[in-house]
Amino acid sequence: MTNKTVMVPVELAENLDQIKEARNMAMNIAAYGDQHGEAGHVAQLLDWLVSAIEAAPKVEDEPVAYMYQHEDTGEIGFVDQQQLEWDFEKNNPRLQVIGPLYAAPQQAKAGWIKSSERMPTKKDADGYDEVFWYDSLFNLCVRGLFYYGEFAEQKRYTHWTPTGTQRPKPPEKPE
Numbered sequence: 001m002t003n004k005t006v007m008v009p010v011e012l013a014e015n016l017d018q019i020k021e022a023r024n025m026a027m028n029i030a031a032y033g034d035q036h037g038e039a040g041h042v043a044q045l046l047d048w049l050v051s052a053i054e055a056a057p058k059v060e061d062e063p064v065a066y067m068y069q070h071e072d073t074g075e076i077g078f079v080d081q082q083q084l085e086w087d088f089e090k091n092n093p094r095l096q097v098i099g100p101l102y103a104a105p106q107q108a109k110a111g112w113i114k115s116s117e118r119m120p121t122k123k124d125a126d127g128y129d130e131v132f133w134y135d136s137l138f139n140l141c142v143r144g145l146f147y148y149g150e151f152a153e154q155k156r157y158t159h160w161t162p163t164g165t166q167r168p169k170p171p172e173k174p175e
Contacts, residue, residue: 018045019045019049021045022041022042022045022046022049025038025041025042025045026042026046029042062081062102063081063100063101063102064080064101064102064103065078065079065080065081065100065101066078066079066080066081066083066084066097066098066099066100066101067097067098067099067100067101068088068092068095068096068097068098069095069096069098070094070095071094071095071096072094076098077095078101079097084097111161112134112159112160112161113159113160113161114158114159115157115158115159115160116158119160120146120160120162121146122146124146124160124162125145125146125162125163126162126163126164129145129146130143130144130145130146130163131143131144131146131160131161131162131163132160132161132162132163133157133159133160134157134158134159134160134161135156135157136156136157136158137156143163146160
């Protein structure tokens with residue numbers, strides 16, 4: 001199964017209350033049966049939801065462009081995949097490809113890292129200085145501080161991975 005990001009149409013976002021209502025009705029029908037003839041209404045709402053999702057544009061996890069930089073001036077520009085395939089870098093030796101650009105945010109694919117190979121650093125931690133630790137004694141994942149302390153010193157925490165979250169910025173102060 002390929003990993004795709006779906007951009008939610010405004011129509012779906014604006015009708016979130018109706019979608020939640022359909023979900024609640026479906027849960028009630030499942031729990032108590034269709035006592036009030038709600039099944040037809042739920043089916044209509046779900047049909048609408050399915051058609052709206054199917055109509056939503058799909059964004060592939062492939063890069064849509066690549067950023068490059070001039071080695072002397074620092075000027076930045078962009079090229080598509082086709083240009084790279086046509087030897088962009090060979091034909092423009094003073095322009096260095098910096099990295100891919102995506103149409104949607106990409107999830108980090110860090111995976112689990114053995115504690116014996118490398119301990120987490122501040123760079124690996126989230127905005128709260130935490131990472132996920134694997135507790136081999138209880139076979140579970142716990143969230144804890146990245147730096148040497150109760151987690152790092154105990155041999156039972158055999159692996160760790162970034163949480164993938166960032167600390168939110170505080171709201172702007174009203175004037």
